[in-house]
Amino acid sequence: MVLKKPLFQLFPFKTHFISFFLLFINKDSLPLRQNLKTYIRKNSMMNLRNAVKSIVLTCLTVLTFNTSFANNGEKKEEFNVSEMIMHHIGDAHEWHIMGGHHDAVSIPLPVILVDGGLKMFNSSSLYHGKILTATDEAGEEITYIADETNGYAMFHEKIYKLNANGELDFHNGHPTNAKPLDLSITKNTMSLLIGATLLILVMLTVAKYYKKNGSVAPKGLAKFIEPLIVFVRDEIALANIGEHKYKKFTPFLLTIFFFILINNILGLIPVFPGGANLTGNIAVTLVLAVASLFATVFSGNKNYWKHIFATPGVPVPLLIIMIPIEIVGIFTKPFALMIRLFANMTAGHIIILALISIIFINQSAAWGFLSVPMALFISVLEILVAFLQAYLFAMLTSLFISAAVEEHHH
Amino acid sequence: MGIVTPDLGLIFWTSIVFICLLFILTKFVWKPVLGAVNKREQNITEALELAEKTKKEMIVLQASNENLLKEARAERDNILKEAKEISVRLVEDAKTTAKVEAEKVLAGARETINSEKASAIAELKNQVAILSIEIAEKVVRGELSSDTKQKDLAEKLAGDINLN
Numbered sequence: 001m002v003l004k005k006p007l008f009q010l011f012p013f014k015t016h017f018i019s020f021f022l023l024f025i026n027k028d029s030l031p032l033r034q035n036l037k038t039y040i041r042k043n044s045m046m047n048l049r050n051a052v053k054s055i056v057l058t059c060l061t062v063l064t065f066n067t068s069f070a071n072n073g074e075k076k077e078e079f080n081v082s083e084m085i086m087h088h089i090g091d092a093h094e095w096h097i098m099g100g101h102h103d104a105v106s107i108p109l110p111v112i113l114v115d116g117g118l119k120m121f122n123s124s125s126l127y128h129g130k131i132l133t134a135t136d137e138a139g140e141e142i143t144y145i146a147d148e149t150n151g152y153a154m155f156h157e158k159i160y161k162l163n164a165n166g167e168l169d170f171h172n173g174h175p176t177n178a179k180p181l182d183l184s185i186t187k188n189t190m191s192l193l194i195g196a197t198l199l200i201l202v203m204l205t206v207a208k209y210y211k212k213n214g215s216v217a218p219k220g221l222a223k224f225i226e227p228l229i230v231f232v233r234d235e236i237a238l239a240n241i242g243e244h245k246y247k248k249f250t251p252f253l254l255t256i257f258f259f260i261l262i263n264n265i266l267g268l269i270p271v272f273p274g275g276a277n278l279t280g281n282i283a284v285t286l287v288l289a290v291a292s293l294f295a296t297v298f299s300g301n302k303n304y305w306k307h308i309f310a311t312p313g314v315p316v317p318l319l320i321i322m323i324p325i326e327i328v329g330i331f332t333k334p335f336a337l338m339i340r341l342f343a344n345m346t347a348g349h350i351i352i353l354a355l356i357s358i359i360f361i362n363q364s365a366a367w368g369f370l371s372v373p374m375a376l377f378i379s380v381l382e383i384l385v386a387f388l389q390a391y392l393f394a395m396l397t398s399l400f401i402s403a404a405v406e407e408h409h410h
Numbered sequence: 411m412g413i414v415t416p417d418l419g420l421i422f423w424t425s426i427v428f429i430c431l432l433f434i435l436t437k438f439v440w441k442p443v444l445g446a447v448n449k450r451e452q453n454i455t456e457a458l459e460l461a462e463k464t465k466k467e468m469i470v471l472q473a474s475n476e477n478l479l480k481e482a483r484a485e486r487d488n489i490l491k492e493a494k495e496i497s498v499r500l501v502e503d504a505k506t507t508a509k510v511e512a513e514k515v516l517a518g519a520r521e522t523i524n525s526e527k528a529s530a531i532a533e534l535k536n537q538v539a540i541l542s543i544e545i546a547e548k549v550v551r552g553e554l555s556s557d558t559k560q561k562d563l564a565e566k567l568a569g570d571i572n573l574n
Contacts, residue, residue, distance in 0.1 A: 215450035251436040283420035
């Protein structure tokens with residue numbers, strides 16, 4: 001799991017309070033405390049500058065004080081940043097909300113396995129299963145959770161079938177047991193369903209407005225959504241594909257754009273129903289990229305295929321090299337889309353989590369003065385990225401489609 | 411690495427959800443909304459075109475109106491001028507006719523007066539003649555009322571004749 005201890009144990013409350021107390025008895029900040037009202041009343045630039053200076057100095061003092069205190073304190077269990085981050089950006093069979101280990105608050109989700117028939121059970125029986133320890137040939141201890149009532153075990157969020165002894169067998173740190181097809185409603189699947197429902201609700205409200213009012217100027221939600229729809233239609237579909245064929249692809253591009261956008265934004269909300277790193281999951285971006293690939297390949301006209309198998313103006317011997325390159329090119333384009341979206345969204349999540357982790361690495365809330373503004377800045381940047389990546393995915397898809405449907409020109 | 415290995419379950423669910431979304435949104439949202447937006451844009455374009463057309467028509471209309479006005483004004487001036495001429499001529503004519511008539515009337519009157527005068531004089535002459543005869547008669551009767559006087563007269567007349 002994420003944290004070896006509950007959050008508040010890692011959080012040095014005592015030193016934290018001391019540091020806030022220090023903020024007020026610090027020599028530099030004395031005038032600030034005593035004469036704050038007078039300062040404000042006088043509104044003197046000089047005094048304001050002094051006040052700012054004393055706050056900065058106090059913060060610095062507190063930071064240095066605290067780290068030294070923390071180092072002198074009793075030996076604490078290491079806070080594993082990469083484990084925490086990997087857990088947050090990865091998928092899970094439950095929706096963790098807060099707390100660690102035994103006092104964790106989380107929403108259990110249904111586990112659906114295809115293992116000689118469909119098997120469904122609650123994921124809480126997995127998470128609250130028996131914690132077993134195995135030793136592999138290298139002599140390393142590996143812990144996993146076994147759910148003996150259902151006959152499955154979970155290791156790193158992957159579900160394996162237990163062997164006859166009710167255990168997992170490990171080889172090179174990996175279980176060798178059978179892995180049933182896992183169609184569970186995981187955290188990401190749940191987020192996917194929430195995002196899709198939200199999208200349908202929002203869009204149906206918009207559609208209802210036009211149905212009710214006819215072609216009038218939009219109001220309310222429609223006023224917000226319509227510019228985005230028109231943007232996708234005009235700046236993405238029409239601008240790239242051209243006015244003869246763009247109508248056929250606009251619904252597809254709109255779906256891609258809004259699907260990515262709403263899931264990107266949901267991913268930025270730190271608590272349920274957001275926070276799942278859905279568009280930063282390679283499986284999701286893979287599906288979107290395959291959709292883009294299919295849209296390109298199945299709409300490809302004679303020119304498109306001719307360009308691939310008999311590139312005009314290329315001598316025949318060169319075609320031996322060109323044809324494989326062009327065929328690979330069909331796949332590298334959506335592959336780049338897949339990686340781009342995955343990497344951008346995952347990176348955003350990692351940066352925010354890493355910045356928040358500064359507090360826990362240093363075990364001092366005072367670092368929040370540094371980490372919170374930085375995380376806030378990145379969060380705001382991520383809102384931009386959420387729109388940008390949705391735009392980029394739709395725009396590049398429309399570019400690939402346009403290359404596939406383009407008529408031959410001389 | 412775990413995060414770069416696509417999970418089959420999530421691929422399965424994402425595909426299903428994405429395909430459902432594509433169908434639902436296309437059928438119930440994108441088509442109606444884009445239809446409404448397109449229709450509105452068309453309406454706006456048409457309205458703008460119409461406005462432009464009307465504006466041009468207005469300019470043409472205004473020009474023709476001005477022309478019409480100018481023509482009307484010219485016509486009015488013409489009519490006025492003609493009317494003035496006619497009125498002047500009429501007055502002139504009336505004057506000459508009146509003069510001629512007046513002269514005619516005067517001449518007639520004069521003639522009548524003259525003839526009346528002549529007849530009156532003639533009448534008077536007759537009356538005078540009659541009166542003179544009557545007077546003469548009366549005088550003669552008085553002269554001749556007695557035998558002496560008749561004798562005197564006869565003698566006198568005879569005297570006159572004798573003298574001749």
